[in-house]
Amino acid sequence: MDLTIKPKTNLEGTVKVPGDKSISHRAVMLGSLAEGTTEIEGFLTGEDCLSTVQAFQDMGIEIEGVGNTNMKVHGQGLHGLEEPDNVLDLGNSGTTTRLMLGILAGQDFYSVATGDDSLRQRPMARVTDPVGDMGGKFFGRDNANLLPITTIGGQDLEACTYHSPVASAQVKSSVLLAGLYADGETTVVEPAKSRDHTERLLDYFGADVTVDGLTVSVKGEPQLKAKKVIVPSDISSAAFLMVAAAITPDSELVLENVGLNPTRAGVIEALEAMNVDLELLNEREVNGEPIADIKVKTSQLQSVVIEGDIIPLLIDEIPILAVAASQADGKTIIKDAEELRVKETDRIDAMVTELTRLGLEVTEREDGLEIAGPQEIKGGVTCSSYDDHRVAMSLAVAGLIADEPVEIEEAECINISFPGFKELLMDL
Template sequence: MSGHGPAIPMTSRPCGPLKGEAHVPGDKSISHRSLILGALSVGETRIEGLLEGDDVLATAEAMRAFGAEVEHLGPGEWRVNGVGVGGFAEPEDVIDCGNAGTGVRLIMGCMATTGITATFTGDASLRSRPMGRVTDPIALFGAASYGRDGGRLPMSVVGAADPVPVRYTVPMPSAQVKSAVLLAGLNAPGQTVVIEQEATRDHTERMLAGFGAEITVEDTDEGRVITLTGQPELKPQDIVVPRDPSSAAFPVCAALIVPGSDVLVPNIGLNPTRAGLFDTLRDMGANLTYENLREEGGEPVADLRARYSPDMHGIEVPPARAASMIDEYPILSVVAANATGQTVMRGVKELRVKESDRIEAMASGLRANGVNVEDGDDWWIVTGMGAGKVPGGGTAVSHLDHRIAMSFLCLGMAAQNPVSVDDGGPIATSFPIFEPLMTGLGAQLVRANR
């Protein structure tokens, strides 16, 4: 079982050119935060373009459980009538966050400074992931957490009835941890300060400001210092969610490695804390261009055009870029397998504790398809075979990880032989239209149970 129903084995066959427009779903990070901040506002927030994948739907259901009115109006259109900062009610039942690591960590943060108790669980993948990175800092506010050995779900969080503001240095580059602390700080008196030594995606800071919170960001010798004044009255917003760069990565990268391809991916958010993959691909010699650059809702946006790029070469990816592309290393390794020379990826220990151990999952799957991979604790190296030279023919284990499954299905589009994944079911957590979108461009994806 996948945790999303029965396993769905899938096979990707070598295909002809990918052509057309790929309209990917809304940004997952912004979708989660739109629902949460809408629930913490006083009044009605309207959201357009919300990603309606399983992860985000779990967050919507969680906000209902805490007392907010959350209504689905139509495809991508939602209404949230919030309860205000500190207004969460105690849930009557366990909060099931499915596969959503972002959702559960952010929700733990925003209820940690309210005097209520909530119990969280998730699917098998989420129950294996560490929560201590969030429960440790929210304890500084006065919250208490009780979970399984190793700080794993199921877990009950007892919120602080009399929270205190904190000053916290994030020990690892993690937007989830930073955001959880900032959300906890909303209902603490005085100023909560978060310091990150490496900048991570800044959607939370941008959106808090947009909802009316008093928040400042300053680059200092100590790091990036974010100061939030607690107990504001957040003002409801009308939000148009840009399309997800992490989802755009799959049609973009597939087009780069499938001969003759030319794919346009419209309306992609290019927040500099999220665009590291596209910078890296261009460094490798990819024919990837930005068209119609503009700004929407405070976020830079462009249409991406990706064309087949047979002359890409391996590079050493700057470790400082890791935080801006941490979710894209799996699909980058697929591109690296089709480039020439070695692609070296360092400073990526965070990949070991994602939905799966993504270094191990990708290394094993690439080796099963004839690609040479070396890996260590926080690094891995893919030796490229050149355009069209990946043998394929293997089966990769997805480990309940949507990005692993999608990456190997993209590999199969350009390999010499079909590539299979043991379970494509988890793809629905973040990219529910992946299969029809890619087949609409020309991919040949087959479900084994059809």
């Protein structure tokens, strides 16, 4: 599916973006490992999260309401998963894969995980190495760095203290989930704070979790109890509409029920630093997660430097922040973001290539990019999505203020995280 975006003005309305992708994944995982029935409201029905649902169904978990935003997960307890009859196909979901490998290491059965062409090229040693040191048995291409990866269960996992070389929620989560099956206390120490949905939900489901600065610990063999999980709107998805409202003339949007987890809200800090007219309304908390409504108006943007410890807090939003930077007064520099090179695609190279195609002057850095503004966006071109949902949506937002329509190839990848994005954008 190709997507054509025509220039627009006056984006107005009150909207609710889809549920948080990270929390949706984890709600299904922990609901499956808990005892009893977990009700989930606001689940993201994107393809990545449905890959998580399918994987647990393949391991014997009954899940009602699949394909809907409200579901019921009938958990079977920490040791209630069953050996799958076939290979676990995890689609394009790196989150599903890396977290699942931690869980699979603690099972007493054999399993094989694979995914699509893109996922089979993404590095997995960042989780198979530390979980392997705990006793997990992984076999696969490039020394269990690339899918397909076989996990041989039935091993006794040992608790560990792992000093992660990178601030990565997926690495931390995989080790902590493996730690559920270890004797003793498993600890992860990070160089900077990464998103903390896993430890929040583990605590919510009854695990013994301790958080001390950059150190997170969990005690093995907890008795997880089913809970009701309300999934807030995904701030990463909301970021596209926040930037759209900020750069499109005569616009004002209110985004409802957006998750404002402090380990995810770096984009708010970045947009405020860029002088975006942004207001948080009706701040509150649900199942341990802070949420609010966000009002954004057309703004006169200023350049910024985005670097250091804030990068893990907005890593998924950097593509759309690059679009915002093209309309800011002065040179914006984004650095320390080399993690972008091992996402669904090399997002640094992809954004530099496609923004250049749109007539913008952009300088590529090994760890980010530099872009001066404001610059006029030239339409009348066809851009590539690289089969990456965040690249595709960033280019769509850029097309709103181009001088001619912009066509984006293979835009169906947007459904991975934001089903209905095209229709919502056209309705505003």
